Amino acid sequence: MDFVSRLQNVDRRIIYILLILVTAVPMISPLNLPLSISPGTTEFFNIVDALEPGDTVLFSLDYAPSGAPDVHPIAAAVMEHLMDKGVNVVSVSFWDAGPMFGEQLMRHYEELGYEYGVHFANLGFVPGQETAIKRFGENVGTVSRDFRGNPVSSLPIMEGIKDTRDFALVIDFVAGNPGIQEWVRQVQGSLGITLLAGSSTVNVPQTMPFVDSGQVKAMLAGLRGAAEYELVMGKPGASVAKMDAQSLGHIVIILFIVVGNIAFFLDKKR
Template sequence: MAAVNGEWGYRAMTFRRLAVLDSRIVYAAVFLSILLPLWRPLGLSISVSQGTFDVYEVVDSLSQDDTVIVSPSFAPSSEAEVYPQMEAILRHLLARKARVAFVNLNVEGRMYAEKAMTTLAPEFGYNYGEDYVILPFTPGLETAVASISDDFLGTYERDAYGTPLTETGALAGIRSINDFALVVDFNTGDTTIYYIQHAKPRGIPVIAGASGVTVPYLTPYLATGQLSGLIGGLRGAAEYETAIDNPGMALAAMDAQSLSHASILALIGLGNAAYFLAKRDDARTTRRSRQSNGGELK
């Protein structure tokens, strides 16, 4: 009987050890699940969801005379998810020949606007000042959006490089926020909500690209129509790249996201299996121990 107890005790201990697996093994599993698909892509296909198609439709309806506000309101922490969205939508905007005004609500915005246009402007024949303008960092977040919506030219007299806006052809016809055809906000926080609260009531459609964790906060505004379209996370960017038929960095990274999500789910499954097996064996060990000691249990 003692041997049996020892065997069950050993199994329970093994499962218990598995339930508290060394963190380094978990980290290695996640690391490999990200690294391997980047090295050897799986080529998993991505379908375009209705939400992404709605954003595509809004951008595709723009004409050559339209001027659009693009607001890169994200930081390097979310760059991997949001920057591919921005590049994909900018590609579409530039293909539609829309003029672009970059509004920067955080300090990082200008750097992303410059980074994107360094690549895209030569490709689409865009000239700074004539076809697009980068506006200076505007502090205050909601108050900044309120100020831009209330009095655009009062908020901005010059662009980020000190040129008066009246001398930039891209914003020649702009007198107020009402002269813009669309606001596209790329965010990891509340900036889209500020545009919905202050620009949307003036009749300007708002679309957004958001990091995966921000999407749940914005979906209520989609249902009410206050937000005309939303793409979320790396998958949203990959879907948009598929929609514009221009595979880029998001599609390349989707396999890594697929396997990393799968590895986390597998780890949750393994953790639960170990937990239940350890619990079951604990119960068996206790029962057998009682039987051998007093024989109360039959």
């Protein structure tokens, strides 16, 4: 087999091992590449930063383990900012896996002395997809008991909250449908809530028209968005640490495309 044929038919396992190496090594020994902040992240940060202590924000946790490594870090970064500012967080989910991520977030702050029901609460999962989003959006009382089994009316954090307009902000952390499209269609359009998105990277292109039209006020995009948010907050954490690996991952895939095309053209010329 000559060079061009060999280049055309590289064993896929070599591609896999290369990808593992270029992403795993910089995770173990980071290169500390500088990271710039995109305008969208600054806008998101400013909206959240303008909240007053005692305000309450709704998190809609619409992701599952399949997208969690890309979306959960955004929720964690924003949660950190809100807890720092003394803003309360109520979470709800229209994906059945969502409440478990809500618990992950809240358990961490419970260990730090924050109080469940006062600083945050997890309303759990509401089945029914788009219909459930509409129903919950117009009447938060749709959920009678939280994820831990407490009557929602007994939680101090829920005092005075009837519909989603009573939250200072609604942030949808989302990896697909139901998610931001349904929130825009069923709640934002009719109630005019202030809606923000923490979107998985894959969903960013589809969500852009909503950001451009102002239906979604600002968006954090995937793991990179989380890393930028950590930097703006002044608390670089796990997401920032992964950015070097992300960089090299991109570079190696671009190289794969380039080498694959060189092989293709050499073969065509022959």
